[in-house]
């Protein structure tokens with residue numbers, strides 16, 4: 110862990126009390142907010158601060174889909190699973206997407222290029238199913254338009 | 268308060284505050300359990316223990332529900348049996364059907380329950396777990412495909428041992444047991460104590476078996492196979508053969524090992540005696556030179572790994588001496604081999620231990636000299652039983668035999684190494700002699716006996732007080748160390764054993780469901796101490812002989828050359 114990361118996590122701790130287990134989730138959220146993911150070093154530091162074994166932190170954190178333990182991919186893809194998107198078969202889309210990218214939810218592809226997660230309604234139900242990539246929305250997705258999109262990202266990355 | 272309840276239309280007595288399960292079991296009514304562990308609070312996670320309570324719409328988990336006076340209970344009504352059966356069938360849906368090839372075939376709780384509940388076909392389609400076998404650790408194997416998520420391992424590691432390396436991770440379909448960041452075991456903070464193996468109802472957690480390899484070398488003409496066994500094997504092996512716990516099989520153990528094909532049989536208790544002399548010397552020197560105290564025992568490899576992970580700043584407190592297992596191995600390969608004119612490389616030393624961590628210890632880098640391991644293979648008590656069965660030997664038909672010279676005698680002090688507090692007791696007997704040249708009047712130090720996590724005893728020798736502590740499991744250690752280091756307690760020596768109650772409850776011992784078995788194992792050791800006459804390590808004639816011929820005196824350059832151990836900080840996620 111580099112010095113600045115160390116200090117930043119320390120300043121997150123300042124908002125909380127030492128050894129207070131209830132602070133675990135808020136602290137993890139803050140760390141994720143800051144870095145986009147929760148690193149091994151961060152978990153170790155949180156463990157020391159709250160006097161919780163790291164296994165318990167990892168157990169709690171993996172219970173929720175919101176936490177990531179690897180840095181996000183260069184292209185972070187979010188598939189909406191809100192009600193409307195669900196009716197428009199976003200589950201199928203998700204399955205195809207994860208097959209195509211060879212990663213499942215909360216994972217990052219080996220080359221670090223893509224990562225995948227799901228979310229609840231993104232507020233664009235009119236044009237379901239919706240996905241977002243690095244915050245940009247792509248609407249009325251089919252697996253074919255999705256594949257095109259991915260290929261264009263790959264081109265861009267070259 | 269004691270009251271009457273009705274179970275299966277019969278009256279039984281129950282006590283206020285106890286669970287339904289405890290009332291049932293006390294009255295000889297058997298209800299199956301899976302997630303429940305007798306020493307710990309129930310979680311009610313698996314629901315296999317459900318019973319029907321009249322007036323309650325839902326079945327209740329007997330392991331976690333308190334019994335109440337008005338209750339009318341049915342433990343085996345059709346509804347209950349159906350519910351249990353469905354639960355087992357659901358567990359089997361995710362289970363590989365490979366009992367015939369499974370190391371725990373015959374002792375598996377899942378297999379047993381499937382039989383008991385008359386499961387005869389697969390009702391739910393099999394979704395095989397894609398999870399991979401973890402064989403990275405030298406002591407344990409983790410086979411997630413066999414895990415039924417009962418959580419017993421997690422709770423043993425948390426609540427019994429106090430290391431907490433495991434947890435349930437994720438949820439729903441992807442739930443599993445795992446370490447932090449799902450590190451393989453060898454890169455985790457697991458101390459390889461094997462208590463999770465004791466807890467596991469299936470073969471999901473098990474020792475890395477080595478007995479098949481032992482069987483092979485026994486029949487290679489170029490090899491000189493030697494076996495050495497821990498002080499506690501003789502008082503626990505009987506259980507594997509259906510004999511009542513607590514029977515000492517020492518003489519039989521020697522003959523069975525020879526029958527299997529070992530050329531020489533040694534008792535590691537001898538090496539424990541040697542270690543006591545060295546420990547006493549180290550302690551007295553540290554006291555005399557005003558060096559850092561307390562001295563802490565380093566015989567338990569689980570504890571040593573714990574210290575290397577959690578207490579890197581205190582590693583200089585650990586006695587820089589090898590454990591009896593490694594001392595014995597070293598003496599065989601360096602001294603015995605020489606004496607007999609055998610090339611050390613031709614000798615293969617097999618250790619029989621109650622412990623999985625000893626497998627890890629034998630493979631620590633510093634435990635081999637010029638590429639020759641001191642101990643080549645370690646098998647557990649359970650594996651020895653398998654080896655005996657593999658060879659078709661009936662232990663009831665054997666005559667008692669002795670161990671081999673030149674290590675053929677032992678003291679009962681060395682034998683005490685098997686129980687928590689035993690190292691302290693052995694050490695006190697020898698210290699007393701070193702300081703006064705007289706034997707201690709009452710060698711029985713009862714204050715340091717028993718199953719408590721932390722015990723202390725203060726002994727006055729010639730006007731000076733010496734303090735000793737014994738902790739088993741690592742839970743009590745940090746606070747004790749604090750108290751000593753802050754000057755609140757005058758303790759010069761701490762014995763640490765990672766397993767509850769000491770090696771008699773090691774992770775490699777016969778799987779046992781209750782605390783009574785351990786009591787009986789301990790009693791067997793104390794009985795030996797009562798009965799026999801050589802009660803102190805320094806009175807072991809073979810040890811005396813070894814010092815005359817080889818070591819000269821405790822702490823001599825020869826002793827250090829042979830027995831020095833080194834410990835190093837380990838960086839793992841804690």
Ligand code: SF4
Pocket residue numbers: 407423424428430431432433456457458459460461462463464
């Ligand atoms: S071997 Fe001991 S330390 Fe390792 S997981 Fe099992 S109980 Fe925990």
Ligand code: SF4
Pocket residue numbers: 413414415416417418419420421444463466467468469471472
């Ligand atoms: S590994 Fe064994 S003890 Fe642990 S949860 Fe799985 S089945 Fe239960």
Ligand code: FES
Pocket residue numbers: 189190191192193194195229230231232233234237238239
């Ligand atoms: S449900 Fe997908 S955007 Fe609303």
Ligand code: FES
Pocket residue numbers: 299300301302303309310311312313314315316317328329330331
């Ligand atoms: S044994 Fe009672 S719920 Fe598991």
